[in-house]
Amino acid sequence: MNKDKISIVILAAGKGSRMKSPKAKVLHSICGKPMLYHIIKASLEISDDITVVVAHQKDAVMELMSSFFDNLHFVVQDADNFPGTGGAMMGVKPKNEKVLVLNGDMPLITSYALQGFINTNSDIIMSIFDLENPDGYGRVIIDAGQVKRIVEQKDASAYELKVTTVNAGIYAFSKGVLEKYIPLLSNNNAQEEYYLTDIISMARADGLIISPLLVDEEKFKGVNSKKDLSDAEVIMQNKIKIHWMNAGVIMQLPSTIYIEEGVTFEGECIVENGCRLTGNTLIANSHIKAGSVVEDSIVKNSDVGPLAHLRPASYLEETHVGNFVEVKKSSLKGVKAGHLSYIGDAQIDEGTNIGAGVITCNYDGIKKYQTIIGKNVFVGSDSQLIAPVQIEDDVMIAAGTTLTSGKVEKGSLAIGRTKLRTIKDFYYKFFKK
Template sequence: MNKNRISIVILAAGKGSRMKSSKAKVLHTLSGKEMLYYIIKSSSEISDDITVVVAHQKDAVMKQMCSYFDDINFVVQDDANFPGTGGAMKNVSFKHEKVLVLNGDMPLVIPESLLPFLQTKSQIVMSIFDLQNPDGYGRVIIENAQVQKIVEQKDASASQLKVTTVNAGIYAFSKEILEKYIPLLKNDNAQKEYYLTDVISMARADGVAITPLLVDEELFKGVNSKKDLSHAEEIMQERIKTRLMDSGVTMQLPSTIYIEESVVFEGECIVENGCRITGNSKIIDSHIKAHSVIEDSTVKNSDVGPLAHLRPASNIEDTHIGNFVEVKKSSLKGVKAGHLSYIGDATVDEGTNIGAGVITCNYDGINKYKTVIGKNVFIGSDSQLIAPVTLQDNVMVAAGTTVRSGTIQSGELAASSAKLRIIKDFYYKFFAKKQL
């Protein structure tokens, strides 16, 4: 659509005390991204003029959003002198004649849900929905299909609290309306705050028509608590997995699977129940088996799990990763690691077999070191590779061997197992002593 029709202001200055957290409200995450990220992403699809108003933990909020977006304007609210939603608008300027005001705690808003605000010629459009339990929301008084006034819950009378039509918190204003009424806002209310909703009251008193717009509660309901956050997470997960399944990904019991927004799938992929795939992971023509965890890793033409863990910066190609195998910051190509192994800070080349219980000992308590394993290497069960160590092509490592720092040359066998000792009747002698 044409992005030159509307300016968008996102209010992201609040503390979010009901979240019971030291973290700024808009920085709480769902499906791997902060709440504020989602509303900016949706906004950027319909507007080329986006302003985010910040105050609480403003540096952290701006730094995180700048890591995703490079064309966002930030305005710091003077929260000491001008608190509240109206105060947040004091120093905001607008590029276009129509201004959409959004909240940073509405991560479920999608671009399509914002289009009706643009399609009316009214000078003020405000979103509403009806709730069985309207607690926490400003009540909207409507007569003759026009909004008469909005009463914040903190200032509502007993009769007004019974109203179930509530303010969904999103408005479209003409630039003229905001420039006229924002300077006139006062804080003569119970909380001594400047309310953006008072613009509605003043404009209505001057005869300006305010058009209510009924919106989908699921899309526009704000996240005000950890419980709200968990509910939003469920909805976001459903969206993400539906999109992926529509694109061809097979999911078994998808309700048990967690996949973050940034994960990419290509080709024929299967994800079994109980899996968790996060970060910038990329899954290509692969099968992720039950209860596996993949973090910031790439899996191509491979199978992983069940019960495997790929930690960040792992690259798996043409490889079998079995149950209870953990891989961290390693590249494996054409490898078999069937079970019960840890591979960290390593490169492993094609044709190599890693036996059960094999561990790359990559950390000495201060520094981490690399393990390099060549082609067609056979590593017996219960072996330890103490990095930095290199196993060249065509090497064998006997079961139970500890390979210390250095290089095992091509064609060699590394074996450090002690010779088996047999002590006759030891069992009987040992337990006879225990009984005395």
């Protein structure tokens, strides 16, 4: 695709007061990434000139977006002196002859949905959609295939109120149109803001061509509240899961599964109901069983769960992790950990069995330490491995052992239990029977 046909400006300066949150609206997450991330990602698929206009929490927005993307341009809006969408465009200097202006709160936009703005040649292209109930929206009056005017509902005639075509809020301008009309914008209105929509009426008065572009309402859905955020996430979740099911992943009761944008699958995979897969997780030829959580981890040729938890930086290969097992920042290759264990900061090699209730005690309150376990090690139930510790190949750790030594040599049995004592008739003495 020729990406130098269009420049894209994303308006991300607003506070988003209806979100009722101290966080900037565009930084609220959908499927694991800030909503602004999704818009920039789609934009970069069709343009090499992306400008993000920021104001509220500008440093946080710029820092986070720069961690995801290179070569973004940021413009800081002078929101005190030049508020509004028109004010946001005053410092923007696009390099291409066509300029697409997007809103930073439309995370469901796709590059495919934006193609119409590239392929239509007009002075101004204005997005519209038709609503069964347009109440509350400004009506777009179209005649002979061109936008004649935008009428706010309070100013509309009885005839105009019957119009179901409304403004979707996205525009493409020729660069010359912006250069001519942006300096002419006025804030002489009730809100004392500079409105980008005022360019429509000025351009129309000058006889410019303003073409309407019918867009998919779902893809151009704005997020203005926590309810909108939830609705958008449901839509994106469905899109993510449909993509992976079409790629061959089996999902049981997919409506109960949560999969973030960065998760990928390879080969034949099964994800059962109630699972949560987050971060940059990779699942390859594996079975994730009901109720399991996998965070920022790699799972290859393994089965996880049910009700297991892989915390970030876990790596499983040819491994079985059963119910109520938690793994954190550990590498398990060819391992069985059937149930009720915590494995943290560990490296465990093939043929090793981790019994029920085994804990790697990796944290002393100040620092974290590693547990290294070799091949064909049998760790008995209810053992505590106090790191740092190294267990060589072909070792048996007896059930109930608290292992405190730094190293257990190959072929050994390690056993650390107190000797059993029995006191005859203690029960009767204690309860005085």
